[in-house]
Amino acid sequence: MLRLAFPLVSHLPPRKPPPIRQRPPPARRYAASAATTSSTPSSPPPSHPPLPPSSAYVHLPFCRKRCHYCDFPIVALGSSSGTTPSRGEAADDPRIVDYVRLLLREVAATRPVSEDGVPLETVFFGGGTPSLVPPRLVAAVLDALRGRFGLSACPEVSIEMDPGTFDAARLRELVGVGVNRVSLGVQAFQEDLLRACGRAHGVKEVHEAVGIVTACEGLQNWSMDLISSLPNQTEEMWEESLRCTVDARPTHISVYDLQIEQGTKFGQMYTPGVFPLPSDTESANFYKIASKRLSEAGYNHYEISSYCKSGYECKHNLTYWQNRPFYAFGLGSASYINGVRYSRPRRMKEYAEWVQELEDGTWSHKSRSSDMKDMALDVVMLSLRTAWGLDLQSFSKSFGKSLALSLCNTFKPFVESGLVIAMDMERQALPHIDFELDLQNEGDFGSRVAFIRLSDPDGFLLSNELISLAFGIISP
Amino acid sequence: MAGAAVLRRSARGIARHIAAAPSLSRNALQQPERLLSSQASPEHGARGAVSGSELALYPPERVRNFSIIAHVDHGKSTLADRLLELTGTIQKGHGQPQYLDKLQVERERGITVKAQTATMFYRNTTASQDSDAPRYLLNLIDTPGHVDFSYEVSRSLAACQGALLVVDAAQGVQAQTIANFYLAFESNLSIIPVINKIDQPTADPDNVKDQLKRLFDIDPSEALLTSAKTGKGLEHVLPAVIERIPSPPGKCDSPVRMLLLDSYYDEYKGVICHVAVVDGALRKGDKIASAATGRAYEVLDVGIMHPELTPTGVLYTGQVGYVISGMRSTKEARIGDTLHQAKSIVEPLPGFKPAKHMVFSGLYPADGSDFEALSHAIEKLTCNDASVSVTKESSNALGMGFRCGFLGLLHMDVFHQRLEQEYGAQVISTIPTVPYIFEYGDGSKVQVENPAALASNPGKRITACWEPTVIATIIIPSEYVGPVIMLCSERRGEQLEYTFIDAQRAMLKYRLPLKEIIVDFYNELKGITSGYATFDYEDSEYEQSDLVKMDILLNGQPVDAMATIVHNQKAQRVGRELVEKLKKFIERQMFEITIQAAIGSKVIARETLSAMRKNVLAKCYGGDITRKKKLLEKQKEGKKRMKRVGSVDIPQEAFHELLKVSNSK
Ligand SMILES: Nc1nc2c(ncn2[C@@H]2O[C@H](COP(=O)(O)OP(=O)(O)O)[C@@H](O)[C@H]2O)c(=O)[nH]1
């Protein structure tokens, strides 16, 4: 039973709200060039980002059961777990305890990239359902991270929570140990849809959870997750979910478009585009409705699937989209350190063995570090997901002006048709005529156009097409 | 077994490698002794060891050259097997496979591609029990059974003096029976009718005799009744060959002169020519020359096909065998050519014609980067099939490729099949076309083998056009006459003959534009007649026709590889069909695509494909971008495989599908 009322006492002082910025920081730190201001446009940047990571992802894989669309590395605990009272330490599931032990070993065995201690600015507890993990254990992980890498003065510490898995006390405890951002996995506001997805909660739990989160002292920054294009989802249902979301006034909203993955229950049951899944046209319509309704409600559509109130971008996710390095810990998690992307084993046994190797010093990166081409692909793929878009000047510096020019040429017809927006230094949209003038010779290139981005919603909706076109240029 | 593999011979070696195991035949070629010496022949000391002096025992009077002609499945291969067994040429009862007509293309189209040629020794012991009965050398010169190879057939028949006309006792005369009969008849061959499969419960040999009388004026008493299955009546076949077929004419004391019947390329021995020695004798070490090319060669090896290559060192007047003379490519060994003693002036044998290409199509690498590989594969393949013409061409949609000319449709299919099966080449082929002739206002004429090459709006006015036609023979149970007449008139056919060959069966003869039968005609004919129709055709002359060039445009850009030449009255229908097909196979893109069929500047069919709405992965989880990146890479690769015209990407399937659009509907 979840209780809303709680003594408003906390053993830790409430955290400050996160610093508010007007817009996301420009994507200036990809590859390497920006850090070494001395690098000239012609000199190739070093093969890995010299910046030490200032973000860490921590995977907490436990769920009560697997949702029908989910193909993440998770551990299903069964229905008994998760309603554990926040102070019921005695009842801690040994699987969770064992896992956290492993995590702590991984943290301890991971060498910080920089010796002079660049502290972590963001920590993200993702899952799984991290809210199933007792706050005490979350605190232990945070402590370990702080000890190993340092935490900045006011880091963004996010945790994913599912309705029905926490009460006010538990949340308060989490906030008490340093969590200051919650991402609430609501997904839908319709009982039928939640059931059809195999979610472990109903609409009642959603409302209770929203109540707990909004009432929680010291927690201003929270996000709500929704999924569109669910089986049998109607436009009315979608409108309703968006309305309820706006009414709950989260600072951030993530809207995911259902992907049917192989090996999931949905993968066996449904074919994309075929009833009861919406057609591509209907599904595009859901996307457009979200964009419209959430913009009307004052949210910025700052990334393909992310909306926020001004200044409430998820700083942790910006790390990804800006192609900056990050640590990662835990089952199946992916890190990006020293220019190398590494995905940990997705099976517990193998992960445990891997941690052992890491401790023994017998593990070494087998994956080659990304080359220039890979890095350019990453930059384009990630930055074009954002409203900020691709910073051409910085891209030119890292990968050469002619590649930037080729990219722009490829996008020319789409600037004209409105799927792509070209912008000047002041981020004012350029008429396509001006854009084309800029492309006429390499010398002029960049005199007007400074950024390109995909338009909202039409360009975002075709991001795979547009980005794969760019891929064809970068890596023919 | 290996013997059988060697027997799998085709006209010009076209289909040799499709169903045969080349390695098997190669072994057999390398080690004929091992395979042959194991069994004593009833007629010879040891099979395989045939000496030149033995061949000298067979002057022309003791030689008979004949072929077996039949409609498909009437028992030609089986009868040939039996005759080879009867003469001890191949081993009996060792599970000799039915090795002719096993090609997919043959089955699909109801035609025969391959042929076999073999020398047999035979003593007629049925006429007299006398062991002094003379021995004969019999050459079974087989022919491919398809109109594409009618020239090769005519050359093979030119080396024969007689033919066994095999007819199924139950099915009676069919389309190819008629076509084959006339080919043999025109070559002045003695024809021995063989009514086969008399063991079948539905056999009606008397009805077949009536048909033969009515259609070919063959005296019913001449027909032999056989079952190649049970062996019944087979003992009469070879005696009839000896009695009824004349021996080859030819002057034994003239310089050597021979007809080149067939050739194929062997990896180890080079070009192997099948020849019929018309005059004189051919010996190892002789110098010979080609009448067609003037090139001279030395005879390195000469022998008979018994049935494997069996060196004899010599071939005498009237005999049939093989010659290896250091030719490098079958292009030097033109079928129908005369080979003769070098440095002597001889009259070439009549009838030599260069290959006539009736069907053309563009062949392009399915993956643009494979041009070199395709080029190499085509070069290798034409080494064995010199009858394909190949010229480089390029297309705005498909890049660099080749325009290939074929003897006919089947020939084209076999060529494609071999390219893919033997060389692993992935090809896109353009809609097959026929050689049209266009005349301009100034009186000049051009032959158009590639529709794209014909200007859509010619500066010069076209005043007349001609297209090649064929004469088709169709035999059907009479209840299907109506639908078949409909089909033929849809295909712009002109009825020439409509007769009944017996109480149930009708024969139709039509003149049809060749273009109308090269796509899908046979399938459709089979479809509307529950599979009962049989069909064959022969080339006929060019006829004047109202032809137009039809362009396919994507967003206003013509796709040259999709241009076709169609009859004016059918343009609308064909245009609609092409455009609809393309709409199905072109994928949505980020902009609207208009697909048009146009004649000159006049659009006759149009479809629009609306722009794609959505292609987004709105999930990017936990920084694990590698999966998403892979997906985008895959998408990029998919785009790369597409063919692009203007800004429109065309999937390769679209080209394949267009081939299936009947140009005649
Ligand atoms: N019942 C019967 N079947 C036969 C006879 N001769 C051939 N066949 C069968 O008819 C089919 C076609 O024979 P085949 O020799 O391949 O015909 P081809 O196409 O003319 O060469 C095969 O299944 C043979 O076994 C025969 O005399 N009687």
Ligand SMILES: [Mg+2]
């Ligand atoms: Mg056969």
